[in-house]
Amino acid sequence: MKKKIAILFGGQSTEHEVSRVSATSVLKNIDNDKYVVYPIGITKDGQWFQYKGNVDNIGSGKWESDSENKIEGGINLLLNKEVDVVFPVLHGMYGEDGTMQGFCKLMNLPCVGPSVMSSAVCMDKVYTKYLLEHEGIKQADYVVVNAFDYSKDTKQFTDAIESKLGYPCFVKPANSGSSVGITKAHNLSELKNGLEEALKHDRKVLVEVGLNAREIEVAVLGNDDPKASIAGEIIPAKEFYDYEAKYQNASSKLLIPAALNDEEMKHIREQAVKIYKKLDCAGMARVDFLVDKETGEVYLNEVNTLPGFTSISMYPKMWEASGLPYNELINELIELAIERG
Ligand SMILES: Nc1ncnc2c1ncn2[C@@H]1O[C@H](COP(=O)(O)OP(=O)(O)O)[C@@H](O)[C@H]1O
């Protein structure tokens, strides 16, 4: 019997559009001889529809006006257990943050990617710091700002940031993704603007010292005995890898393998697996590092539990370069979800 797979796309986060593109690639590459596939679109306001139309309408968002092929009550496929496995190709809030994972768990449905706790911790950049600093994982120095305390006394925070971190520094909503709401501040006025901006997205903001660093990423795959792909490197077209540089600027470059010597490559792959295990990840995660251009020191930047999945995204590309083609990667992820239950 073919397994029935729900592929969720869209979703309620700021990364709705990115998700549609990721899901299009998954739908085009999944093995239809092996699986019966149920694409389910979630609109920005949280409505679920089963989508039976042309996959090419998903990336552009046209599927939403294709009423002939859009069936209401898509959520029922999960509620009624009409599928065997859920693959939430959703980035950010309500997809990557543990909520969807919790829903699947309640429904007793295997779900691709890490479970509730790991997803939630990895989504929250502040909690990732708290957890990993006890494990001796090197991370950029930081200050946490919460909305309520900041509104009472802004100066206390900007003073602390200036004395502890200095400039440049990065201002990030704790639960950001795709660089939405993230800015680089070079002075006090940019810092204040950056904090205001980030606080629009989240009540908790992480400010980090700006490293002069290369961006190295590793794809990790597996449950109890996870494996690391060869590392890749991102060369952003802009001063940092913001939303525009990620998705709209063709001159951002991806380098696979990353330009590392054998020893550095081995070290960073081991670090990636160590971090993955410390965070109790399962299925997959992309572990992103910042490597100081001068000292070569390796800092963890963040862990993405539902990384970009377009055919040109780093996660599948790094596996492809490590000998695992995109369609086999999808099979493997589904098998890992079933294995974990
Ligand atoms: N501490 C830092 N030092 C230097 N660059 C950083 C730092 N933090 C983030 N960046 C830059 O900002 C980008 C986005 O930050 P990141 O934490 O990865 O957020 P997101 O979850 O939105 O991808 C990174 O890819 C990198 O280019």
Ligand SMILES: [Mg+2]
């Ligand atoms: Mg990132």
